[in-house]
Amino acid sequence: MAKPKITETIFRDAHQSLIATRMKTDEMLPIAERLDEVGFHSLEVWGGATFDSCLRYLNEDPWERLRKLRKVFKKTKLQMLLRGQNLLGYKNYPDDVVEEFVKKSIGNGIDIIRIFDALNDIRNLRTSIEATKKSGGHAQAAISYTISPVHDIEYYVKLSKEMESMGADSICIKDMSGILLPYTAYELVSKLKKEIKIPIQLHSHFTSGVANQTYMKGIEAGVDIVDTALSPFSMGTSQPSTESMIAALKDSPYDTGLDLGLVAEIADYFKPIREKYIKEGILNPKVLAVDSKTLINQVPGGMLSNLVSQLEKQGSLDKFDEVLNEIPKVREDLGFPPLVTPMSQMVGTQAVFNIILGERYKMVPSEVRNYVKGLYGKPAVPISSEIKKKIIGDEEVYSGRPADLLEPQLEKIKSEIKEYIEQDEDVLTYASFPQVAVSFFQHRQAEKYKIDSSLLNVEEKTYPV
Known part of the structure:
Protein backbone atom coordinates (compact mmCIF):
# COMPACT_ATOMS: atom_id res chain seq x y z
CA MET A 1 0.00 0.00 0.00
CA ALA A 2 1.50 3.31 -1.13
CA LYS A 3 1.85 5.98 1.53
CA PRO A 4 0.04 9.23 0.69
CA LYS A 5 2.28 12.20 -0.05
CA ILE A 6 1.68 15.82 0.94
CA THR A 7 1.80 19.05 -1.03
CA GLU A 8 2.31 22.00 1.34
CA THR A 9 0.39 25.15 0.34
CA ILE A 10 1.76 27.69 2.88
CA PHE A 11 3.45 29.84 0.19
CA ARG A 12 0.45 30.00 -2.16
CA ASP A 13 -3.10 28.87 -1.48
CA ALA A 14 -2.91 29.03 2.32
CA HIS A 15 -2.09 32.74 2.44
CA GLN A 16 -4.18 33.46 -0.66
CA SER A 17 -7.20 32.01 1.15
CA LEU A 18 -6.66 33.70 4.53
CA ILE A 19 -4.72 36.96 3.98
CA ALA A 20 -5.50 37.80 0.34
CA THR A 21 -2.04 36.63 -0.83
CA ARG A 22 -0.15 39.26 1.14
CA MET A 23 2.77 37.18 2.45
CA LYS A 24 6.04 38.72 1.29
CA THR A 25 9.06 36.94 -0.16
CA ASP A 26 11.16 38.18 2.78
CA GLU A 27 8.78 36.33 5.11
CA MET A 28 9.19 33.13 3.11
CA LEU A 29 12.94 32.90 2.60
CA PRO A 30 14.12 32.54 6.25
CA ILE A 31 12.18 29.26 6.69
CA ALA A 32 12.53 27.89 3.15
CA GLU A 33 15.62 25.79 3.87
CA ARG A 34 13.92 24.00 6.76
CA LEU A 35 10.80 23.37 4.66
CA ASP A 36 13.08 21.77 2.09
CA GLU A 37 14.17 19.21 4.70
CA VAL A 38 10.67 17.86 5.47
CA GLY A 39 10.22 15.60 2.44
CA PHE A 40 7.02 17.05 1.02
CA HIS A 41 5.92 15.79 -2.40
CA SER A 42 5.93 19.43 -3.51
CA LEU A 43 5.55 22.96 -2.24
CA GLU A 44 2.96 25.18 -3.92
CA VAL A 45 4.69 28.56 -4.21
CA TRP A 46 3.39 30.41 -7.27
CA GLY A 47 0.49 31.06 -9.60
CA GLY A 48 -3.10 31.74 -8.59
CA ALA A 49 -3.28 35.28 -7.20
CA THR A 50 0.38 35.47 -6.11
CA PHE A 51 1.46 37.09 -9.38
CA ASP A 52 -1.09 39.92 -9.27
CA SER A 53 -0.62 40.47 -5.53
CA CYS A 54 3.18 40.75 -5.81
CA LEU A 55 2.85 43.53 -8.38
CA ARG A 56 -0.25 45.31 -7.10
CA TYR A 57 0.29 45.33 -3.34
CA LEU A 58 3.83 44.25 -2.45
CA ASN A 59 5.88 46.03 -5.13
CA GLU A 60 7.67 42.73 -5.79
CA ASP A 61 8.62 41.04 -9.04
CA PRO A 62 6.86 37.64 -8.98
CA TRP A 63 9.54 36.16 -11.25
CA GLU A 64 12.24 37.25 -8.82
CA ARG A 65 10.30 35.62 -5.96
CA LEU A 66 10.27 32.34 -7.88
CA ARG A 67 13.98 32.52 -8.64
CA LYS A 68 14.84 33.24 -4.99
CA LEU A 69 12.76 30.31 -3.76
CA ARG A 70 14.17 27.97 -6.38
CA LYS A 71 17.68 28.84 -5.24
CA VAL A 72 16.89 27.64 -1.70
CA PHE A 73 14.78 24.56 -2.50
CA LYS A 74 17.30 21.91 -3.54
CA LYS A 75 15.24 18.78 -2.76
CA THR A 76 11.56 19.70 -3.03
CA LYS A 77 9.59 20.16 -6.23
CA LEU A 78 8.00 23.57 -6.67
CA GLN A 79 4.43 23.79 -7.92
CA MET A 80 2.17 26.49 -9.35
CA LEU A 81 -1.51 26.95 -10.26
CA LEU A 82 -2.41 28.00 -13.81
CA ARG A 83 -5.89 28.82 -15.15
CA GLY A 84 -5.30 27.10 -18.49
CA GLN A 85 -5.81 29.50 -21.37
CA ASN A 86 -6.54 32.25 -18.78
CA LEU A 87 -3.00 31.87 -17.33
CA LEU A 88 -3.12 33.95 -14.11
CA GLY A 89 -5.69 36.44 -15.37
CA TYR A 90 -9.41 36.45 -16.11
CA LYS A 91 -9.53 36.22 -19.90
CA ASN A 92 -8.22 33.96 -22.64
CA TYR A 93 -4.70 34.66 -23.92
CA PRO A 94 -3.32 33.75 -27.36
CA ASP A 95 -1.36 30.50 -27.66
CA ASP A 96 1.98 32.27 -28.13
CA VAL A 97 1.58 34.05 -24.77
CA VAL A 98 0.48 30.82 -23.03
CA GLU A 99 3.39 28.83 -24.46
CA GLU A 100 5.96 31.47 -23.50
CA PHE A 101 4.49 31.90 -20.01
CA VAL A 102 4.70 28.17 -19.34
CA LYS A 103 8.23 27.98 -20.75
CA LYS A 104 9.44 30.86 -18.55
CA SER A 105 7.66 29.49 -15.46
CA ILE A 106 9.53 26.22 -15.78
CA GLY A 107 12.74 28.00 -16.78
CA ASN A 108 12.60 30.08 -13.60
CA GLY A 109 12.10 27.11 -11.31
CA ILE A 110 8.63 25.50 -11.46
CA ASP A 111 8.51 21.68 -11.64
CA ILE A 112 4.77 20.95 -11.52
CA ILE A 113 2.03 23.04 -13.13
CA ARG A 114 -1.53 22.38 -11.97
CA ILE A 115 -3.72 23.41 -14.90
CA PHE A 116 -7.48 23.92 -14.65
CA ASP A 117 -10.30 25.45 -16.65
CA ALA A 118 -13.30 27.08 -14.98
CA LEU A 119 -15.69 25.18 -17.28
CA ASN A 120 -13.76 21.89 -17.39
CA ASP A 121 -13.50 22.51 -21.14
CA ILE A 122 -10.41 20.48 -21.98
CA ARG A 123 -9.86 22.47 -25.18
CA ASN A 124 -8.73 25.28 -22.87
CA LEU A 125 -6.12 22.99 -21.26
CA ARG A 126 -4.41 21.57 -24.34
CA THR A 127 -1.92 24.38 -25.07
CA SER A 128 -0.80 24.61 -21.43
CA ILE A 129 -0.41 20.85 -21.05
CA GLU A 130 1.57 20.52 -24.28
CA ALA A 131 3.77 23.53 -23.43
CA THR A 132 4.47 22.15 -19.93
CA LYS A 133 5.57 18.78 -21.27
CA LYS A 134 7.63 20.37 -24.03
CA SER A 135 9.57 22.37 -21.41
CA GLY A 136 10.18 19.30 -19.25
CA GLY A 137 7.61 20.07 -16.55
CA HIS A 138 5.00 17.85 -14.92
CA ALA A 139 1.52 18.71 -16.29
CA GLN A 140 -1.17 18.13 -13.68
CA ALA A 141 -4.67 18.54 -15.11
CA ALA A 142 -7.23 19.63 -12.53
CA ILE A 143 -10.94 18.90 -12.33
CA SER A 144 -12.90 21.95 -11.16
CA TYR A 145 -15.21 20.05 -8.80
CA THR A 146 -18.82 21.10 -8.54
CA ILE A 147 -22.23 19.51 -7.98
CA SER A 148 -25.17 19.72 -10.39
CA PRO A 149 -27.58 17.39 -12.19
CA VAL A 150 -24.83 16.65 -14.75
CA HIS A 151 -21.69 16.79 -12.60
CA ASP A 152 -21.75 13.24 -11.27
CA ILE A 153 -19.08 10.57 -10.72
CA GLU A 154 -19.29 9.34 -14.32
CA TYR A 155 -18.82 12.90 -15.63
CA TYR A 156 -15.57 13.25 -13.68
CA VAL A 157 -14.30 9.80 -14.65
CA LYS A 158 -14.90 10.58 -18.33
CA LEU A 159 -13.23 13.99 -17.94
CA SER A 160 -10.19 12.45 -16.22
CA LYS A 161 -9.77 9.86 -18.97
CA GLU A 162 -9.82 12.65 -21.56
CA MET A 163 -7.18 14.54 -19.57
CA GLU A 164 -5.00 11.45 -19.37
CA SER A 165 -5.35 10.92 -23.13
CA MET A 166 -4.35 14.55 -23.69
CA GLY A 167 -1.03 13.88 -21.94
CA ALA A 168 -1.66 14.87 -18.31
CA ASP A 169 0.98 13.41 -15.96
CA SER A 170 -1.42 13.42 -12.99
CA ILE A 171 -4.98 14.46 -12.11
CA CYS A 172 -6.03 16.81 -9.30
CA ILE A 173 -9.55 16.81 -7.90
CA LYS A 174 -9.77 20.55 -7.19
CA ASP A 175 -12.55 21.18 -4.68
CA MET A 176 -12.36 24.97 -4.39
CA SER A 177 -15.54 25.37 -2.31
CA GLY A 178 -14.99 22.52 0.16
CA ILE A 179 -18.14 20.72 -1.00
CA LEU A 180 -16.72 17.27 -1.84
CA LEU A 181 -18.18 14.99 0.82
CA PRO A 182 -16.19 12.10 2.34
CA TYR A 183 -18.08 9.14 0.91
CA THR A 184 -18.43 10.81 -2.48
CA ALA A 185 -14.64 11.30 -2.44
CA TYR A 186 -14.19 7.60 -1.62
CA GLU A 187 -16.39 6.59 -4.57
CA LEU A 188 -14.81 9.08 -6.98
CA VAL A 189 -11.22 8.19 -6.11
CA SER A 190 -11.99 4.44 -6.16
CA LYS A 191 -13.43 4.68 -9.68
CA LEU A 192 -10.61 6.90 -10.93
CA LYS A 193 -7.99 4.46 -9.61
CA LYS A 194 -9.64 1.72 -11.69
CA GLU A 195 -9.98 3.79 -14.84
CA ILE A 196 -6.74 5.81 -15.08
CA LYS A 197 -3.09 4.94 -14.56
CA ILE A 198 -1.65 8.34 -13.56
CA PRO A 199 -1.45 9.64 -9.93
CA ILE A 200 -4.44 11.36 -8.32
CA GLN A 201 -4.14 14.37 -6.01
CA LEU A 202 -6.89 15.75 -3.77
CA HIS A 203 -7.25 19.47 -3.05
CA SER A 204 -9.96 20.92 -0.83
CA HIS A 205 -10.74 23.84 1.47
CA PHE A 206 -12.00 23.62 5.05
CA THR A 207 -14.76 26.19 4.36
CA SER A 208 -17.65 23.81 5.09
CA GLY A 209 -15.85 21.85 7.82
CA VAL A 210 -15.64 18.45 6.08
CA ALA A 211 -12.25 18.52 4.32
CA ASN A 212 -10.41 16.45 6.97
CA GLN A 213 -12.92 13.62 6.66
CA THR A 214 -12.88 13.94 2.87
CA TYR A 215 -9.09 13.59 2.82
CA MET A 216 -9.20 10.50 5.06
CA LYS A 217 -11.77 8.75 2.86
CA GLY A 218 -9.85 9.80 -0.26
CA ILE A 219 -6.66 8.33 1.22
CA GLU A 220 -8.45 5.09 2.10
CA ALA A 221 -9.61 4.89 -1.54
CA GLY A 222 -6.00 5.21 -2.75
CA VAL A 223 -5.44 8.91 -3.47
CA ASP A 224 -1.73 9.52 -4.01
CA ILE A 225 -1.28 13.10 -2.72
CA VAL A 226 -3.27 15.57 -0.58
CA ASP A 227 -2.86 19.35 -0.19
CA THR A 228 -2.44 20.69 3.34
CA ALA A 229 -1.32 23.93 5.00
CA LEU A 230 0.87 24.49 8.06
CA SER A 231 -1.45 25.15 11.01
CA PRO A 232 -1.00 28.95 11.43
CA PHE A 233 -2.48 29.39 7.94
CA SER A 234 -4.75 26.34 7.79
CA MET A 235 -8.47 25.65 8.24
CA GLY A 236 -11.26 28.15 7.51
CA THR A 237 -11.17 28.95 3.81
CA SER A 238 -7.66 27.41 3.60
CA GLN A 239 -6.63 23.72 3.56
CA PRO A 240 -6.64 21.20 6.44
CA SER A 241 -3.66 21.39 8.80
CA THR A 242 -0.44 19.66 7.75
CA GLU A 243 0.55 18.68 11.30
CA SER A 244 -2.92 17.28 12.06
CA MET A 245 -2.91 15.19 8.88
CA ILE A 246 0.56 13.77 9.59
CA ALA A 247 -0.51 12.92 13.17
CA ALA A 248 -3.85 11.41 12.11
CA LEU A 249 -2.13 9.02 9.70
CA LYS A 250 0.78 8.08 11.98
CA ASP A 251 1.22 4.36 12.80
CA SER A 252 -1.48 3.46 10.28
CA PRO A 253 -1.07 1.79 6.87
CA TYR A 254 -1.16 5.37 5.49
CA ASP A 255 1.65 6.81 7.67
CA THR A 256 3.27 9.65 5.67
CA GLY A 257 6.68 9.02 7.25
CA LEU A 258 7.13 12.79 7.77
CA ASP A 259 8.68 14.10 10.99
CA LEU A 260 5.85 15.72 12.98
CA GLY A 261 8.31 17.38 15.37
CA LEU A 262 10.16 19.10 12.55
CA VAL A 263 6.93 20.22 10.88
CA ALA A 264 5.57 21.59 14.17
CA GLU A 265 8.80 23.58 14.71
CA ILE A 266 8.50 25.05 11.21
CA ALA A 267 4.87 25.95 11.90
CA ASP A 268 6.02 27.96 14.94
CA TYR A 269 7.89 30.29 12.57
CA PHE A 270 4.60 31.36 10.97
CA LYS A 271 2.75 32.13 14.24
CA PRO A 272 4.10 35.69 14.68
CA ILE A 273 3.54 36.31 10.94
CA ARG A 274 -0.09 35.31 11.41
CA GLU A 275 -0.40 37.60 14.45
CA LYS A 276 1.02 40.49 12.45
CA TYR A 277 -1.64 40.09 9.75
CA ILE A 278 -4.38 39.84 12.38
CA LYS A 279 -3.20 43.14 13.93
CA GLU A 280 -3.08 44.78 10.49
CA GLY A 281 -6.67 43.69 9.88
CA ILE A 282 -5.72 41.61 6.84
CA LEU A 283 -6.54 38.26 8.46
CA ASN A 284 -10.25 38.58 9.20
CA PRO A 285 -11.49 36.06 11.82
CA LYS A 286 -14.57 35.49 9.63
CA VAL A 287 -12.50 33.49 7.12
CA LEU A 288 -11.58 31.04 9.91
CA ALA A 289 -15.19 30.14 10.71
CA VAL A 290 -16.89 27.02 9.34
CA ASP A 291 -19.75 27.93 6.99
CA SER A 292 -21.96 24.87 6.50
CA LYS A 293 -24.20 26.84 4.10
CA THR A 294 -21.44 26.34 1.53
CA LEU A 295 -22.70 22.76 1.23
CA ILE A 296 -26.05 24.16 0.08
CA ASN A 297 -25.15 27.19 -2.09
CA GLN A 298 -21.65 26.02 -3.19
CA VAL A 299 -20.34 29.60 -2.85
CA PRO A 300 -16.58 29.63 -2.08
CA GLY A 301 -15.34 31.85 0.77
CA GLY A 302 -13.61 34.36 -1.52
CA MET A 303 -16.77 34.79 -3.56
CA LEU A 304 -18.78 35.55 -0.40
CA SER A 305 -16.44 38.39 0.61
CA ASN A 306 -16.65 39.82 -2.95
CA LEU A 307 -20.46 39.80 -2.76
CA VAL A 308 -20.44 41.61 0.58
CA SER A 309 -18.09 44.24 -0.88
CA GLN A 310 -20.26 44.74 -4.00
CA LEU A 311 -23.44 45.09 -1.96
CA GLU A 312 -21.84 47.49 0.54
CA LYS A 313 -20.78 49.78 -2.32
CA GLN A 314 -24.38 49.82 -3.54
CA GLY A 315 -25.77 50.39 -0.02
CA SER A 316 -27.68 47.13 -0.42
CA LEU A 317 -26.16 44.79 2.16
CA ASP A 318 -29.71 44.05 3.39
CA LYS A 319 -30.22 42.14 0.13
CA PHE A 320 -27.38 39.68 0.85
CA ASP A 321 -29.66 36.68 1.50
CA GLU A 322 -31.67 37.42 -1.64
CA VAL A 323 -28.46 37.46 -3.69
CA LEU A 324 -27.35 34.16 -2.13
CA ASN A 325 -30.68 32.61 -3.17
CA GLU A 326 -30.30 34.07 -6.67
CA ILE A 327 -26.81 32.60 -7.26
CA PRO A 328 -27.97 28.96 -7.81
CA LYS A 329 -30.66 30.22 -10.21
CA VAL A 330 -28.15 32.22 -12.28
CA ARG A 331 -25.77 29.26 -12.23
CA GLU A 332 -28.53 26.99 -13.59
CA ASP A 333 -29.43 29.56 -16.27
CA LEU A 334 -25.77 29.66 -17.36
CA GLY A 335 -25.37 25.88 -17.70
CA PHE A 336 -24.13 25.00 -14.17
CA PRO A 337 -20.56 26.39 -14.41
CA PRO A 338 -18.29 25.53 -11.44
CA LEU A 339 -17.97 28.53 -9.11
CA VAL A 340 -14.27 29.14 -9.63
CA THR A 341 -12.40 32.11 -11.14
CA PRO A 342 -13.56 33.69 -13.43
CA MET A 343 -17.01 32.02 -13.44
CA SER A 344 -17.61 32.72 -9.73
CA GLN A 345 -17.15 36.45 -10.34
CA MET A 346 -19.50 36.39 -13.35
CA VAL A 347 -22.29 34.45 -11.62
CA GLY A 348 -21.98 36.53 -8.43
CA THR A 349 -22.05 39.90 -10.21
CA GLN A 350 -25.04 38.86 -12.35
CA ALA A 351 -26.93 37.74 -9.24
CA VAL A 352 -26.22 41.12 -7.60
CA PHE A 353 -27.52 43.00 -10.68
CA ASN A 354 -30.65 40.81 -10.87
CA ILE A 355 -31.60 41.55 -7.25
CA ILE A 356 -30.59 45.22 -6.98
CA LEU A 357 -32.32 46.19 -10.25
CA GLY A 358 -35.40 44.11 -9.43
CA GLU A 359 -35.43 42.52 -12.87
CA ARG A 360 -33.47 39.48 -14.00
CA TYR A 361 -30.90 40.18 -16.74
CA LYS A 362 -31.95 43.81 -17.15
CA MET A 363 -28.24 44.60 -16.97
CA VAL A 364 -25.61 42.04 -18.03
CA PRO A 365 -21.83 42.47 -17.61
CA SER A 366 -19.81 42.17 -20.83
CA GLU A 367 -18.00 39.09 -19.44
CA VAL A 368 -21.32 37.26 -18.99
CA ARG A 369 -22.33 38.22 -22.56
CA ASN A 370 -19.03 36.88 -23.87
CA TYR A 371 -19.46 33.68 -21.89
CA VAL A 372 -22.94 33.11 -23.33
CA LYS A 373 -21.48 33.82 -26.80
CA GLY A 374 -19.06 30.89 -26.26
CA LEU A 375 -15.94 33.01 -25.83
CA TYR A 376 -14.89 31.29 -22.57
CA GLY A 377 -15.67 27.74 -23.63
CA LYS A 378 -18.48 25.23 -23.57
CA PRO A 379 -20.80 24.94 -20.53
CA ALA A 380 -21.60 21.46 -19.19
CA VAL A 381 -25.29 22.02 -19.99
CA PRO A 382 -26.41 24.01 -23.07
CA ILE A 383 -27.85 27.42 -22.16
CA SER A 384 -31.56 27.67 -23.01
CA SER A 385 -32.63 29.72 -26.02
CA GLU A 386 -34.77 31.88 -23.69
CA ILE A 387 -31.77 32.89 -21.54
CA LYS A 388 -29.59 33.38 -24.64
CA LYS A 389 -32.23 35.70 -26.10
CA LYS A 390 -32.34 37.76 -22.88
CA ILE A 391 -28.56 38.11 -22.68
CA ILE A 392 -27.28 38.31 -26.28
CA GLY A 393 -30.41 38.71 -28.39
CA ASP A 394 -29.88 37.21 -31.84
CA GLU A 395 -26.07 37.23 -31.72
CA GLU A 396 -24.33 34.08 -32.85
CA VAL A 397 -22.76 31.62 -30.40
CA TYR A 398 -19.19 30.53 -31.18
CA SER A 399 -18.67 26.78 -30.85
CA GLY A 400 -14.93 26.54 -31.51
CA ARG A 401 -11.98 26.76 -29.11
CA PRO A 402 -12.08 30.38 -27.85
CA ALA A 403 -8.32 30.98 -28.20
CA ASP A 404 -8.51 30.20 -31.94
Missing part, protein backbone atom coordinates in the same frame (compact mmCIF):
# COMPACT_ATOMS: atom_id res chain seq x y z
CA LEU A 405 -10.06 33.65 -32.35
CA LEU A 406 -6.99 35.39 -30.89
CA GLU A 407 -4.05 36.74 -32.85
CA PRO A 408 -0.45 36.22 -31.57
CA GLN A 409 0.49 39.04 -29.19
CA LEU A 410 4.05 38.68 -27.97
CA GLU A 411 5.81 40.79 -30.61
CA LYS A 412 3.21 43.55 -30.35
CA ILE A 413 3.63 43.68 -26.55
CA LYS A 414 7.42 43.84 -26.84
CA SER A 415 7.17 46.97 -28.97
CA GLU A 416 4.53 48.54 -26.69
CA ILE A 417 6.68 48.40 -23.55
CA LYS A 418 10.22 48.41 -24.95
CA GLU A 419 11.27 51.32 -22.70
CA TYR A 420 10.46 49.26 -19.59
CA ILE A 421 11.86 45.83 -20.50
CA GLU A 422 14.70 44.70 -18.25
CA GLN A 423 14.13 40.94 -18.62
CA ASP A 424 12.23 38.70 -21.05
CA GLU A 425 9.66 37.96 -18.35
CA ASP A 426 8.52 41.61 -18.27
CA VAL A 427 6.64 41.01 -21.54
CA LEU A 428 4.61 38.27 -19.84
CA THR A 429 4.02 40.40 -16.76
CA TYR A 430 2.58 43.14 -18.98
CA ALA A 431 0.51 40.64 -21.00
CA SER A 432 -1.04 39.37 -17.76
CA PHE A 433 -1.82 42.67 -16.00
CA PRO A 434 -1.04 45.66 -18.26
CA GLN A 435 -1.92 48.60 -15.98
CA VAL A 436 -0.52 47.06 -12.81
CA ALA A 437 2.63 46.02 -14.69
CA VAL A 438 3.33 49.54 -15.99
CA SER A 439 2.90 50.94 -12.48
CA PHE A 440 5.35 48.33 -11.17
CA PHE A 441 7.85 48.99 -13.99
CA GLN A 442 7.75 52.73 -13.23
CA HIS A 443 8.37 52.06 -9.55
CA ARG A 444 11.27 49.83 -10.49
CA GLN A 445 12.81 52.54 -12.67
CA ALA A 446 12.29 55.16 -9.97
CA GLU A 447 14.10 53.00 -7.42
CA LYS A 448 16.87 52.10 -9.83
CA TYR A 449 17.64 55.68 -10.78
CA LYS A 450 16.74 57.17 -7.36
CA ILE A 451 13.94 59.26 -8.87
CA ASP A 452 10.96 60.43 -6.84
CA SER A 453 8.20 58.06 -8.00
CA SER A 454 5.64 60.92 -7.90
CA LEU A 455 7.38 62.29 -11.00
CA LEU A 456 6.22 59.18 -12.82
CA ASN A 457 2.59 59.69 -11.71
CA VAL A 458 2.57 56.48 -9.73
CA GLU A 459 0.48 56.06 -6.61
CA GLU A 460 2.27 54.54 -3.64
CA LYS A 461 1.12 51.00 -2.95
CA THR A 462 -0.56 50.37 0.38
CA TYR A 463 -2.07 47.33 2.03
CA PRO A 464 -5.84 47.50 1.73
CA VAL A 465 -7.73 46.27 4.75
